[in-house]
Amino acid sequence: MNFLKHSGTAGALLLTAATAFLSQSLHAQGAAKIDGKEIQIHSFASQGFVYSDNNNFLTMNTSGGTFAFTDAGINAQTQVTGKLRVGGQLYLRNVGELGNWHPEGDWFLADYRVKDWLGFRGGKVKSALGLWNDTQDLTFLYNWALLPQSVYPLDLRANTISHLGGDIYGTVPLKKAGSVAYTIYGGQRPSDLQGGIVYGLLGSGITVNSYGGTVIGEDAKWTTPVKNLMVGASFVDLDVTTEGTRISNNKPYDVYTNKDHTEAAYAEYSIWKLTFDGEGRREIQDVYKVGLKSGGNGTAAADLRGGFLSATARVNKWLQVGTYHSRYYPNWPVTPRGLPINHLFDQTFSARVDIKSYLDFKAEGHFMNGTTGPNSYHGFYALDNPAGEQPTTKLVILKLSYHL
C-alpha cells in the first residue's frame, strides 16, 4: 500500500487502465453466462488532477497540484428469477489520505420485487438520501467533477453511503398526480477507518478504532404531473459511536449519540436542454455524550445546514456546461456566520466533454469562501494546513472518467 501511496499517479493510471481493459474485454465478449443465467458486468474509474491556490483541500496536497484523486468500481449482477436479482460491487478510492486504495464491498444484495409497489432488498445496500447520495461516487453521471460539498462531502461519504441491512421499496402510481417512489431502510452503517472523521481526529491527537452505528431512513421521490419535474424528501436517523485512544495519555476516547437526525428536501427540473437541481439539508446532532469510558461527562451539539442550486446546459452532443452554488454552515446558531470558520461557500463552473459514450473529461473551477475551521472535519483539515487556513480558496479540477 505504501508503494502505491507514494507512486499515486502510476498506481492510478495502472488501475484505470487495468479496469478499463478488464471491462472492455468482458464487454466485448458480451455478458458472461453461468448455468444459462446472464451475468452483466459493468465498471467505472476516474482519475483527477487537483490544484488550489491556497489551502489544501479534502486531505490532498492540492496547493502543490496532485493526482491523488482516483476511484474505481466493478460490479456483477444476474436476474435469478423474474422477481429475484442478486449482485455486488467492489469499490476503492484514493483521495489524498482518504480511502488509501482500501477495496470495499460497496454493495452486495439480493433484491426481491413482489409487486411494482412493493420490493425488498437485503445485504449491503446503498442508502437513499436526497438527490444523489447513492450515486455520489458515479461522477460520470453528472456534469461535476466534485459534487456540492455542502451536501455530498467526499470526506464524510461513509456516514450515509450504505447500510448492512434491508430496504422496503416500491413505486405507487397516483393516476393523474404522477407517482411516488419510496424507500424505507435500516441497518448498520459501515465502520469507515479511511474517512474524514478518523483523519480529523488524528489531527486532534486521537486514534480511532471504530466509527459507525445504525441508520434508519426514509426517502420519497414524487414524479409530479408537471413534465420533467421531480421533488423529494428524505429523513435519516443515525447512531454514531466513535471509540479510540488519546495518543498523549493512552486514555480511551469515546463519543455516543443521543440524536442525529438529517432532513433533506430536493427537486429536479428539466426543460429543453437545461436541467436544474436543488437540495437543502439540515442535520441536528442533539447532544453527543463524550468520554464516558474515561470518566468524562462532556456533551456537544450542533445544527448543521447546507444546500445547493445547480444548472446545466447541453450545448451539443459533446459538450455540457454547468454551474452550482453550494453553502454549508457547520453550526447554524453560531454567529457571525460571515466568519470563514462558520461557513463554506462554493461557486463552481464546470464543462464536460463527452469524448465517447463511455469516456468523458471534465474541467471545473471552484471559488470557495470560508473553511468551516480546522475542527469541523469538512474539507479542510489542520493536518493538511499546519500554517493555518486562508479564508478563500480557488481550486481547479481536471478529471477523466470511463464507465462500461
Add this chain to the structure above:
Amino acid sequence: MKIRSALHILTLAGIAHASALFAGDVKIIANPSVSEQSISSEDLKSIFLQTKNSLGSAHVLPVLHKAGPLEEAFCTKYVGKNDGALQTYYRSLVFTGRAMMPKALDTDEEIVEYVAKTKGAIGFVSSTTKLEGVITITVK
C-alpha cells in the same frame, strides 16, 4: 426576412413530417406471455424506466434498440428522455444495484426474435418489420 420565414416553415414542416412518420412507424411488441392488448403511455414509460415490471398478470422486461433514430424517437416520445439521458438513468440504477441494464439489440429482426423467445419481453420495432411469434400492443 422572407428567407428566415421560409426556413421556419420548412423546419416546422420537417418536424411535423418526422413526427407523423414516427407515429406510424413504430410498433410495440411483446412476448405472447403478455396477455394485454393495449397499454397506457404512462405504463409504457414506467416499464422502460424499470419502475414497473408487470403488465396485467405478466412480469415484463424492456428490450431496447442500440442507439439509432428509432431508439431516439421512441425514447423521446414515450419515455420522456432522449437516448443519452435514458442511458445515464440506467447507469445510475446499474451502478447502485437498483436494476440491471435492459437488453439492447442492433436490428428489428433481432428484437423480434428475442422478444418471441423471452417470457415477458416487451420492445419496439419499425412498422415494416415482419412479425413472428410476438403480439402487438397498442398505446392508449
